[in-house]
Amino acid sequence: MVCPYLEDLWELYLLGVLSAEDAHTVSDHLATGCARCCEQMREATLTVYFLTQTGHTVRPDPKSKASLLRRLQKR
Amino acid sequence: MTARPGKGREGARSRAKDTHVQYQDILERLAARDKRALLELHARMAPGLLGITSRIASDPRDAAWAVEEAFVHLWREAAHFPRDAASVPAWLVLNVRRYALQRRGSVRALQQGLIPVRESIFESYSWLPSQGAIDQLESRRELLSKTLRQLPKHQQDALALAVWEGLSVQSIAERLGEPLAKVESSLRAGMRFIRHRMSVVLGKWSAPI
Numbered sequence: 593m594v595c596p597y598l599e600d601l602w603e604l605y606l607l608g609v610l611s612a613e614d615a616h617t618v619s620d621h622l623a624t625g626c627a628r629c630c631e632q633m634r635e636a637t638l639t640v641y642f643l644t645q646t647g648h649t650v651r652p653d654p655k656s657k658a659s660l661l662r663r664l665q666k667r
Numbered sequence: 668m669t670a671r672p673g674k675g676r677e678g679a680r681s682r683a684k685d686t687h688v689q690y691q692d693i694l695e696r697l698a699a700r701d702k703r704a705l706l707e708l709h710a711r712m713a714p715g716l717l718g719i720t721s722r723i724a725s726d727p728r729d730a731a732w733a734v735e736e737a738f739v740h741l742w743r744e745a746a747h748f749p750r751d752a753a754s755v756p757a758w759l760v761l762n763v764r765r766y767a768l769q770r771r772g773s774v775r776a777l778q779q780g781l782i783p784v785r786e787s788i789f790e791s792y793s794w795l796p797s798q799g800a801i802d803q804l805e806s807r808r809e810l811l812s813k814t815l816r817q818l819p820k821h822q823q824d825a826l827a828l829a830v831w832e833g834l835s836v837q838s839i840a841e842r843l844g845e846p847l848a849k850v851e852s853s854l855r856a857g858m859r860f861i862r863h864r865m866s867v868v869l870g871k872w873s874a875p876i
Contacts, residue, residue, distance in 0.1 A: 600855040603862070606761075606794075608768075609829045609836050609854060630793065638796040639862060641757045642804055642811060643830050644764050649714035650721050656713065656731060657706055663739050664702060 595621075595629055602629075602636030603643075687798045690755045697745035705742055712756060713738075716763045722831055723767035733766035753795035761795075768833040800869075807868050814864040822857035825850050 598618060604610050605618045621629060653659075696704030713734055720730035737759050741748075748755070804811065815823065821843070828839045840850040 600859060603858045604829070604836075604854055607829045608833055609839070611836065633794045634796055635862075637757065637761065637794045638800055638804060639858070639865060641760050641796065641801065642808075642865070643815075643826070643861070644719055644760050645715070645808070646718045646722055647808075647812070648718035648722070650717035650730070652709075652713045652717055652734070653731060656735065657709060660705070660709060660735055660738055661702065663735065664705070664742055 595626060598629060599632065602633055603639050606633075606636055606640045607643075686802050690798055691750050694745060694748055694750045694755060697742065698748070698750075705738060708741075708755070709738055712759055716759060719760065720763050720767040723764065723833075724771055729770040730767060733763050733770055736766045737762040747792075749792050752797060753792045754798040754801045756798075757795050757801050758792075764830075771833070803869055804865075810868055811865060814861055814868075817864075818857050818860060819853075821845070822853045822860075825853045826857050829854065 598621060601610060601614060601618055605615060608615075610618065622633065693704045693708050697708075716734045716737065717730055720733040721727065724730040724733065740762060741755070741759065748758070815826075818826070824843060825839050828834045828842060829836075834842065836851050836854065837847060839854075840847040843850060845853075
């Protein structure tokens with residue numbers, strides 16, 4: 593598998609859009625440690641971060657911090 | 668009294684440095700098991716993260732669960748988090764999406780046995796952008812957001828189903844009533860366009876179009 597084929601796939605891979613076959617192709621290639629593709633993957637992660645941000649905020653429930661602390665104490 | 672960063676490029680650089688230092692400090696305290704550090708991070712980031720999970724999950728309890736799960740996960744992993752290299756906000760954003768989709772039960776990977784692959788991605792810190800890259804993106808977000816509105820409607824629709832519903836290309840094609848090849852081509856073209864616009868706006872990528 594040559595790297596240029598994968599250039600369109602990084603973000604779609606991170607989003608979970610790809611077919612199982614394509615997803616395995618990408619993960620198998622990443623497992624080789626290809627430096628060029630690892631760098632592109634980092635750039636793709638930034639793109640997915642950008643796409644996932646909504647710009648909207650929702651005020652958390654006032655009890656959410658207490659709930660979080662309870663979860664930590666259980667650990 | 669601490670001098671406030673000014674406006675312009677120098678000011679932005681100074682603010683970015685401040686942000687980086689603040690997150691480094693929080694991570695160090697998390698690694699030292701300081702619960703107040705987690706609560707500070709929660710106060711800072713939970714509203715934005717809930718904005719993301721509320722778009723994915725129809726039940727507010729599921730949206731809140733996804734955010735809490737990500738913070739508990741971060742608490743567990745804080746000692747291993749690469750403080751200098753990776754962005755905590757980026758990790759949280761990517762992971763709350765994953766948890767919200769898991770809760771929604773629409774993660775295709777659950778059905779296809781791909782969880783180990785996906786888990787390994789989100790457990791891998793080496794893919795995470797630096798805080799500097801995140802700060803740069805945030806400083807240009809308004810401009811970048813126009814990019815999404817410039818996409819043709821069919822690309823916007825396909826992308827929204829991928830991001831917010833976690834659908835596979837096959838499921839997106841079924842939902843939109845379009846041929847699989849067309850949807851796949853739309854998604855790839857949309858991503859190429861976004862990548863190119865980001866390379867121009869952020870001025871540092873080598874991604875070809």
